Amino acid sequence: MNMDVLSTNLESINCPCCGTNSNTPWGEELGFSVVRCIECRLLYVNPILKSNCIDVAVREGLHSIGGNQLDVRSRRVPRKIRYYQSKLKVMFSDLWQSGKRIDWVDVGAGYGETLEAVRDLAPPGSVLVGVEPMKYKAEMARKQGLEIRNSYLEPGMFQADVISIVDIFSHIPDFHSFLQIVTKNLKTGGEIFLETGNLADLALRSEFPNELGLPDHLVFAGEPQVRRYLTEAGFDVIQIKKQRVDGFLSFCKSVVKKLLGRPVVLGIPYASHYRQLLIRARLRS
Structure with missing residues (x-):
């Protein structure tokens, strides 16, 4: 994964629940980090993909990340x-x-x-x-x-x-x-x-x-x-x-x-x- 390309599509955010910006690392996956809010204990990805990247992925079911594509369309499960x-x-x-x-x-x-x-x-x-x-x-x-x-x-x-x-x-x-x-x-x-x-x-x-x-x-x-x-x-x-x-x-x-x-x-x-x-x-x- 090209991390330089990925970094241009990321932005840092405050906690989506309480709005504070104090957090600690909690986990990592595929080059993304999950942090825990010190105030309300919510877990969230930070830095996060910019809203336009999220919108494209939601509508198409594909994440384009650093030149790679991640298919998130899953399948029907009866x-x-x-x-x-x-x-x-x-x-x-x-x-x-x-x-x-x-x-x-x-x-x-x-x-x-x-x-x-x-x-x-x-x-x-x-x-x-x-x-x-x-x-x-x-x-x-x-x-x-x-x-x-x-x-x-x-x-x-x-x-x-x-x-x-x-x-x-x-x-x-x-x-x-x-x-x-x-x-x-x-x-x-x-x-x-x-x-x-x-x-x-x-x-x-x-x-x-x-x-x-x-x-x-x-x-x-x-x-x-x-x-x-x-x-x-x-x-x-x-x-x-x-x-x-x-x-x-x-x-x-x-x-x-x-x-x-x-x-x-x-x-x-x-x-x-x-x-x-x-x-x-x-x-x-």
């Missing part, structure tokens, strides 16, 4: 549909049982797995829409019969009962501003379903048994930081579920990645404190 069905069926049981139509928007819909799960749960007459800025993913999701808008979420696009924000927190440089846009797309008393990892709850990089996904991933929170973001945006947290992800199957996948030369840290199965956080929160009236 088993995610069953996973989100099982989680959402319980966490939003009152919505499904009410029988009332629901306006549900999935932001960063990707290949549409979350929206497919909601489609199988929602009462008749519900309106389900996905928003996905990456053209390739949006096109693939439409092939599943989903309504997908190929764009970023903008203020006033929707009047939703629920907005789901699944595994995109780490891709968003300024989550405060993003949540302000989210609130402008919710009905009074509307809710969000947010899923992200608790990486910032881990003391050391070695405690996370996987790759960080840099520079596609930019910010890593823990439970305290997520609660802070939501509270400051006007949300009350209703429920948080924690999902272990360091099972034997995950370990086997990490071994394969390691053999392929990916920057994976191998850990003992069922030993990590890393969890996926599944959060239901309601906008205060």
Whole structure:
């Protein structure tokens, strides 16, 4: 990787959560550094890619870094549909049982797995829409019969009962501003379903048994930081579920990645404190 070319596309930033500029090194991957904010403990990439580089990568699914290309388009994973069905069926049981139509928007819909799960749960007459800025993913999701808008979420696009924000927190440089846009797309008393990892709850990089996904991933929170973001945006947290992800199957996948030369840290199965956080929160009236 040509680091001279890379450095021209980087800029130093303050903490995306609390705004302070005091931090300590925490981890590295593919020439990028993750630091921990001394004030609020958030983890974030610093220096970060400039916003125009991030935008191109988000829309095209390709990072051009120092003359190399990193493909971050991933692929559709059908088993995610069953996973989100099982989680959402319980966490939003009152919505499904009410029988009332629901306006549900999935932001960063990707290949549409979350929206497919909601489609199988929602009462008749519900309106389900996905928003996905990456053209390739949006096109693939439409092939599943989903309504997908190929764009970023903008203020006033929707009047939703629920907005789901699944595994995109780490891709968003300024989550405060993003949540302000989210609130402008919710009905009074509307809710969000947010899923992200608790990486910032881990003391050391070695405690996370996987790759960080840099520079596609930019910010890593823990439970305290997520609660802070939501509270400051006007949300009350209703429920948080924690999902272990360091099972034997995950370990086997990490071994394969390691053999392929990916920057994976191998850990003992069922030993990590890393969890996926599944959060239901309601906008205060």
